[in-house]
Amino acid sequence: MLLWVSVLVLAPISGQFAPVSKPVISLQPPWTVIFEGQAVTLTCHVAEDKKWYRWYLGTKILREIPSNTLQVQDSGEYKCEIQGSPQSDGVSLTFSPAELILQAPSSVFEGDSLTLTCQEKPGLSLKTRTLYKNDNKLIDLGKKSSFHINHAGLKDNGEYRCFGSETHGRAFSSDAVRIQIQELLQASLLWGLLGFFSPELFPRPILRANPSSPNPGEPVILTCETQLAPQKSDVRLWFQFFRDYRHLGSGWKGSLRTSIPSVVGNEDPSHYWCEAKTVSSRVRKSSQKLQLPVRIPVSPPLLTLSPPSTQAVEGHWLTLSCEAKTGSYPIEYQFLHEEVVLRKTKVTFRETATFQLYLKAEHSGTYFCTADNGLGIRRSQPVSLSVTVPVSRPVLTLSPPGPRAVEGDRLMLSCQAQRGSPRILYQFYRGDVPLGSSSAPSAGGDSFSVTLTAEHSGTYFCTADNGFGPQRSDPKSLSVTVPASRPVLTLRAPRTRAVVGDMVELRCEAQRGSPPILYRFYHEDVILGSNWAPSGGGVSLNLSLTAEHSGNYACEADNGLGAQHSEETSLSVTVPVSHPVLTLRVPRAQAVVGDVVELRCEAQSGSPPIRYRFYHEDVTLGSNSAPSGGGASFNLSLTAERSGNYSCEADNGLGAQRSKTVLLSVTVPASRPVLTLRTPGTRAMVGDMVELRCEAQSGSPPILYRFYHEDIILGSSSAPSGGGVSFNLSLTAERSGNYSCEADNGLGAQRSEAVTLSVTGGRLTSDPARSPSDSDSQEPTYYNVPGWLELQPVDSNVNPKAGDVMYSEVRIQQGNRHAAASNSAFGLLRTYLPSHGPATSQQPSRPRPSSVIYSQVKVASPPVSTAPRS
Secondary structure, three states: OEEEEOOEEEEEEOOOOEEEOOEEEEEEEOOOOOEEEOOOEEEEEEOOOOOOEEEEEEEEEEEEEOOHHHHHHOOEEEEEOOOOOOOOOOOEEEEEEOOOEOOOOOOOEEEOOEEEEEEEEEOOOOOEEEEEEOOEEEEOOOOOOOEOOEEEEEOHOEEEEEEEEEEOEEEOOOOOOEEEEHHHHHHHHHHHHOOOOOOOOOOEEEEEEOEEEEOOOOOEEEEOOOOHHHHOOOEEEEEEEEOOOOEEEEEEEEEEEOOOOOOOOOOOEEEEEEEEEEEOOOOOEOOOOEEEOOOOOOOOOOOEEEOOOOHHHHHHHEEEEEEEEOOOOOEEEEEOOEEEEEEEEEEEEOOOEEEEEOOOOHHEEEEEEEEEEOOOOEEEOOOEOOOOOOOOOOEEEEOOOOOEEEEEEEEEEEEEEOOOOOOOOEEEEOOOOEEEEEEOOOOOOOOEEOOOOOOOEEEEEEEEEEOOOOOOOOEEEEEEEOOOOOEEEEEEEOOEEEEEEEEEEEEOOOOOOOOOOEEEEEEEEEEEEEEEOOOOOOEEEEOOOHHHHOOOEEEEEEEEOOOEEEEOEEEEOOOOOOOOEEEEEOOOOEEEEEEEEEEEEEEEOOOOEEEEEEOOOOEEEEEEEEEEEEEEEEEEEOOOHHHHEEEEEEEEOOOOEEOOEEEEEEEEOOOOEEEEEEEEOOOOEEEOEEEEEEEEEOOOOOOEEEEOOOOOOEEEEEEEEEEEEEEEEEEHHHHHHHHOOOOOOOOOOEEOOOEEEEEEEEEEOOOOOOOOOOHHHHEEEEEEEHHHOOEEEEEEEEOOOOOOOEEEEEEOOOOOHHHHHHHHHHOOOOOOOOOOOOOOOOOOOOOOOOEEEEEEEEEEEOOOOOOOOO
């Protein structure tokens, strides 16, 4: 059950009291006493939803929200308020900390159902509950918590309290609650006397009639209006209707359909009233009496115009008057033009209805008026009106339209006044000179045509006159336009040749044509830009040249009468050569003497023809031309002197550009080497350490030397910086034979001539009885130099007295031709003797006429192992 607390405020309206409802607060749950920690939802009830609801706790504004509900948990008096209404009555809530409370509604009417609830705090379990009234035990509830009274009466008034106990004997008591049953009639009177209207069941009803002023015999609906208190919205009311104390009808509905009797002579109209009561009739209330007047139909009205219709002129005021001689007031008059309502007006007293109209051309036509007081519409006789319209300001139109025309065109001038009664006279002017005139007997304008020449430029206007004074049009300016002629394009460059980076001016000009002229510039039909010449003449476009700007250029002139295209002009943009790149192309990985190397020079950009020059260590080798661009080549046969830095130069007349230098190293193949055998004594003997020396006179290092004995490789050695190398060999008897060497620097091995070496088998010992010649003590050297073959040998045998080695002596007679070579050769060996004897050395006192070469050595002892001398 919801608890409703409501107030009904009566405000005077038209001499009667009409209800103005306060908001009503309902509670859920419907108790005013609740345990602490629990919540109660307040709902503010109004007839319709509102934009905001304001809640109060005491006198303080608690909250303003768009919802009509509010959940609270604090004790105090709560009120709600909405826009345009007073505050609701307060509802006091108590959130009790007690262990046991008695819950009851705040107000109860006689006959209502009443429920009292003995409620313990959550967590508390009561074994018994007892309800007391006026400190007397009323009922033992046991484990039940509620006590119900179906129809509360005055006998149930009193003070109620609840007692409870636990199983272990602890007892609890609630606060006392006062129950006051309100008698319906007494509550209404009592609260009315005290100025409070909340307990009143319903206010005095109001009788309303629809229609409020019915015609005699016409049906009318009577409504008896009242409003039940929100707490008693379920109470049913019985309604009765009366006319002059005569009962007209009754029922549960608050309305009745009846008819109004006719009024005879001076008879007063009847009085009507209604009554509302409860079923038990304990509350009965009557409305105030209502008198319904009887109305008289209107007579046909009369319409008059002032001034008369024959003098009506547009722009003047016209007064229309309409009046019905008889009829009950109020009377509604309508003024109509061609069945279209112009004005409605209501007259409440005896007077004439009037309407003023500011005349326009469209007001010509038929007028009438109507009168109506609700008992039937009556219509006046029609009145015709003709409005004379002064001519309006005419409009001058040029065809073709627009302020510009082309010489030779046919120009049509049209003059028309949009409004004005005929007949209208039209006149045409250029400047202040009349061109012609014409009269238009009916609606519409007039025209005048002329073939344009250059002199027809100027200002035009026209006039219109229908007897109320001429009206002049707005002036129209006309400019006769000359089409643009074919333009001429001129290219202006800072030098005779257009070079990349130059700023070239493109000048386009049409010799004749009305401004403004729009010029457009094209390169190979691609637009470069545009510019306006507002006063005529030509325009320019500056262009910073790049290589891509070579080609055909044209321009276009356009003043809106067709674009004119110039003849094409060619422009060739010269590009300075870039730094060329020099490339050396050799037939193999290494450049070798005798190879033909190609020097290729090429600039990546540059306008042809390009002249290329080739340099070796800044000395010009030659030049070549590339007439169509690209690169050029120069072939060079390599010699040893061609090693060094190479570069090239490109020049197309805009400044020579030099390439980076390229280093070329020319490799020289190794020449045929010379093998030299160097022994420690005058003869090669077993056990001696012989030095094989191999040297190529020319050849690029590094050179790899290989040593051979009878075409069997003995060993090899490299000369990283050129020159020759040596190979040391310990002689044995088997070492006799042909020796050769080979030089190789990667460009083909070269073999020396063979040198024969005879190893003597005996070992040389000291022999005092034999004194060899000075040459015997010298260290022999074996050459394979071809020139030595011209020497003449003298053979002899040397047989030492002691030792196991026999020497074959070859004495070479020197001629002058080879003396220098011989002395040089023999001067190389001075310190070596056979290994079995001490070293001896003799310095000759004079040039020797001969030398000794040991061509054969016979060894008697076992052979000694050969090891190269490091």
